[in-house]
Amino acid sequence: MTNYILKDENAIYYECGFSCDNxxxxxxxxxxxxxxxxxxxxxxxxxxxxxxxxxxRDVLKSAATLLQKHKIRKLHYDPNDFTIADFxxxxxxxxxxxxxxxxxxxxxxxxxxxxxxxxxxxxAKLGAEAFERFAQYLKLKGLNQTEKRLFFECNNAMQNxxxxxxxxxxxxxxxxxxxxPHALPTDHTxxxxxxxxxxxxxxxxxxxxxxxxxTEYSQDISFDKKNQFFLSSKxxxxxxxxxxxNEKAIKAAKPGVKANQIDKAAxxxxxxxxxxxxxIHSTGHGVGLDIHELPIISAKSETIIEENMxxxxxxxxxxxxxxxxxxxxxxxxxxxxxxVI
Numbered sequence: 257m258t259n260y261i262l263k264d265e266n267a268i269y270y271e272c273g274f275s276c277d278n279x280x281x282x283x284x285x286x287x288x289x290x291x292x293x294x295x296x297x298x299x300x301x302x303x304x305x306x307x308x309x310x311x312x313r314d315v316l317k318s319a320a321t322l323l324q325k326h327k328i329r330k331l332h333y334d335p336n337d338f339t340i341a342d343f344x345x346x347x348x349x350x351x352x353x354x355x356x357x358x359x360x361x362x363x364x365x366x367x368x369x370x371x372x373x374x375x376x377x378x379x380a381k382l383g384a385e386a387f388e389r390f391a392q393y394l395k396l397k398g399l400n401q402t403e404k405r406l407f408f409e410c411n412n413a414m415q416n417x418x419x420x421x422x423x424x425x426x427x428x429x430x431x432x433x434x435x436x437p438h439a440l441p442t443d444h445t446x447x448x449x450x451x452x453x454x455x456x457x458x459x460x461x462x463x464x465x466x467x468x469x470x471t472e473y474s475q476d477i478s479f480d481k482k483n484q485f486f487l488s489s490k491x492x493x494x495x496x497x498x499x500x501x502n503e504k505a506i507k508a509a510k511p512g513v514k515a516n517q518i519d520k521a522a523x524x525x526x527x528x529x530x531x532x533x534x535x536i537h538s539t540g541h542g543v544g545l546d547i548h549e550l551p552i553i554s555a556k557s558e559t560i561i562e563e564n565m566x567x568x569x570x571x572x573x574x575x576x577x578x579x580x581x582x583x584x585x586x587x588x589x590x591x592x593x594x595x596v597i
Contacts, residue, residue, distance in 0.1 A: 257360065259284050260332040261319060263342070266545035267334070267361035269462060274303040280315040281307075284326055291315045291322075316345040323349035332357040362542070362550045368564050372544065373588060375463040376566055380586055380597040382420065383457050383465035387479040389413040390454065394477050399448070403428055403441040406452075414458045423457035423464035423547045434470070435580040437537055437572065446473055449487060451579045454479065457547070464547045465597075466568055468584035470495060482583060494531070494573050494581050501525040501571040502583045505539055505553075509569065509587055509594035515557035522571040523555065531573045540568040543586055565589045566597070 261282050262268050268275040272288070276296045282289040288307040290300055297311045312318035323331065323346070332355045338346070346354065368376065390413035398406065406428040414422040429439035430446055434453040446452065450473045457465040469479040472486050482499060486492040501522040508521035519539040526535045538557075542549035543566055551559040553567055565588075572582030587594040 257332050257357070259328055259330060260357070260360070261346070262334070262361060263337045264334070264361065266462070267337070270361065270365055270545060272304045272307050274300055276300075278315055280319045282319060282322060284328055287326070289319075289322060291318045314345075316342055317348070320346050320348040323352045327351050329353060330355055332360060334358055334360055359550065362546070365544055366542065366550045366565060367562060368544065368566050368588075372463065373564065373566070375461050376465070376544065376586070376588075377597050379423075379458060379460035379463050379465040380467070382416075382460055383414070383423075383467055384480075386413045386416065386420075386458055387454065387456070387467065387469065389416070390456075391478050391480075394446070394452075394473065395475060398446050398473065398477075400445050402443045402445050403430055403433065404443065406430075406446065407441040410454060410456055414456050416458075420458040420460065423459055423466055426454065426456035427468075428456075429453045429580070431579050432577050435574045435576050435578060437574060437580070437582065448473055451486070451491060451581075452477075453580060453582060455582065455584065462545055464543050464545070466543050466547060466584065466586055468570055468582045470581045470583065491579065491581075493529075494575070494579075495583075497526060497529040497531060498571055498573055498581045498583050501535075502569055502585065505569045505571060506585065506587055506594050506596065509561060509589065510592060511561055511563050511589060513561050515551050515553045515559040515561060516555050518553050518561070518569070519555050519557070522569070526571060526573060534573045534575055535571060536574060537572065540570055542567045561589055563589050563591055569594075 265275040268281045279292040290307045291310040293313045300309050330353050335356050390410050410426040410428050430444045430450050433439045453470045455468040471484045505518050505522035508518045522539045538554035540553035570584035574580035586597040
């Protein structure tokens, strides 16, 4: 792709190592332009190499001017990143035909570099440590706290007193609220024996981690091990089924298979156990600069899995009004298999 424009912060960061909340990145053949306003130009000039820095408050108008000046006949753009109002400004360049290329930046980033793998691995390690910080809080002060308070404390654990940014707003769900895959925090309180689901992650040098664990609240609570034990036989059965689906999908993930085969491996376990209709989302998604990237691990995805892709494996069973279980790991595709990060 010779000529393209980017507005998404993470897409821009991938291209030049810097981004901000008011910027446009343009590439015309070998020429590259980073357009931003005066708040960011000093840092941009200090950070970005091999790219012309253009200072302009109205970055879209400036982009249109550059397109006109360089007489760019064809430009690729991601329609997910631009509003209609943005596009109207860009079309002030009378020379340019705009070619829609959905998710082309994520497609470029689908195979992770060795440097990216190291950063994501570190994000995952720090994220796991944050889970244990949260477990320590639960041991000491979690009893009778509401989900709203636990959400706050989980977010604090991910940030580690401001050292990191969370990858996304964490999910902390108790008992029946855990039956909602993206549960919002409520006034439900944590009791001994409560089922608690935690889905959280943090960013290390902009790269994300993502993890989900489910356990039963006790003074020995820990998220460290995936083998968990429940007082309720029904909870134990559901948990063991999801864990088996997680492990089967990880085993199925390897170079050369289609993404839908990984989804199928997880789904077959859950369907065989009689809970197929309660697995209501795809099995996984890519993780990198964005918390949700390519590849998509779903029943419809024809993507061929390749070495150094990184994605989640997160099957789940959700029983409305009762409880839900999701077990999520991030994996890297090695030469012959998937390796849990």
